[in-house]
Amino acid sequence: MTSDNNQIKNITWQDIEPLILDEKYKEFFKNFDPETFKLVLDEENKSKVTESILKMLKSTDPENATPEYANEIIEIMRNVVNKIQEIKPMDLIFTTTSDDLNLPGFYYPSKQKDICVLFIHGMSGFILENYFGHVLGRTLQTNNISFIFTHNRGYAHINDIKTNKVNSEGGFETVRNGAVYERFEKCVPDIESWLKKGRELGYKKFIVIGHSLGVSKVIHHFYKSNPEDVIGVILASPPDMVGLVKKTEYQSNYEKLLDEAKQNIQNDNPRKLLSDEVWDWYTLSSQTFVDLFEENRPADNLPILRNPEKFPELESITVPILCIVGENDDIAINSLEEDMTILKNKATNVTSFETYILPRANHVYDGEEKGFAEKVLDWVGKVRR
Incomplete structure (x- = not known):
């Protein structure tokens, strides 16, 4: 191990978790000091690492407290460290929309440039409070699939987004947006700017994931733009935006x-x-409330509660779809199964529509981030072929 490798020097459980594929070992490493991972590539430290592992096993798993089992764990640790050394660091990047907003994104590059997955967050979402997005990015990246956690103008509750217009003080003017003030239809230039950025980075094909309100945005963008290089769409926790306020148990006023x-x-x-x-x-x-929650506005593109004969915007999608929800998600209009069946039946022009309920997961997949990432990885692999 080289001591100047900052990815190893600053290793955390968040870096390690996506690389531990066997649940049997994951529980062990969850309580393990990440500092020990820094030692495993140096043979001189092997006895010290073995001693630490055996000490922990004696208290957590006495039956496996053997040198042989400790060596298995050390081999896994070496593989993890080698993979982390190969991974390029996550990078902060920016794209500029057609109306001159500089949007931030977090880029998880891989060696291969055939495909990039773009993530579109939901209401007030942003990466600092979106652990499942980070786990997804790392999981895809370690499997040679690039990922960009994009931010649209609705990130955070309130934000001030820099433009390229110089103000009287010589700085740059900003525009206040965020979930409080965003206009839904601006999702079209936002998503388009990230596709453009991906193309500039050299990618030829894209899979776009929308989460929560991000689902409605992805569908609306596809309806308006029909991007030819998007080869798959993932609807993660798809909402009926109007239905979720019209049902009195969700919004009585x-x-x-x-x-x-x-x-x-x-x-x-x-x-x-x-x-x-x-x-x-x-x-x-x-204005934001009306944009999002009045019937027949553009955000009202998954009207499960009203259930009209057609969902025109969903019908516009012609590529494979994965629809994934957490078992404990609170967005159901009927039941999660019924709602997904409605969506599947309305998506009449897709080449395939797969549904999946993630066990034990809520709306943001707390505690089940790895399961979410692995399902997405599996589906992306099928579409990629």
Whole structure:
């Protein structure tokens, strides 16, 4: 091991976990000091590492506290460290939209350039609070599939996104967005700018993953742009945005908020904040609320509750789809199984539509990040061929 390899020097459990494929060993390493991984490539340290492993095994798994089993673990550790050394560091990159917003993204490059997976986050999402996105990126990257965790203008609750316009002080002007103020239809230039960035990086084909509201954005972008180099779409935790506020158990004061929002827009105050939260969590501007939650607006492209004969935007997708939800997700309109069946039946032009319910997982796959990543990896591998 070279001491100047910063990826090894700063190794954490978050780096290690995606590379431990056997659940039997994962539980062991979860409580293991990552510092020990730095020692395994040096034969002089083998006895010290073996001693640490045996000590831990005696307290956690006495039956396997043998030198032979310790050597198995050391071999796994060496493989992990070698893989980490091969992986290029995650990189902060930017793309500029057609309306001059500089959006940040996190790039997990691989050696192969045939395909790149783009991740489109949901309401207020961003990478600092999205562990499953990081695990997904690392998992794909270690399997020679590049990944970009993209940010659209709706990242975080409020943000100030830099433009290229110089202000009076010599700096750059910013535009305030975030979940509070974003306009849904701007997802089209946002996603288009990330596809353009991927092409600039040398990729020829893309798979686009939308999570939660990001699903609605991915579908709307496909409907508007019909990108020829997108070869697959993943709908992760797909929501009926309008249904999730019209059902009283989710939002008891929907009609009141809609009337209030429309009145504010009529009074030429579309950015005025509403008097109450959505889902006891989101404080939204009036225009954003109408964009996302009024019937027949562009965000209303998965109307499971109303269940009309056709879902035109979903019908526009002509490539394979994976629809994945957590077993404990709280977005169901009917049941998770029924909702996914409706979506599958409405996606009439896809070449395939696979559904999967991830056991024990919630809306953001807490504790089941690896299972989510492995399912995506498996599906991407099939589409990639």
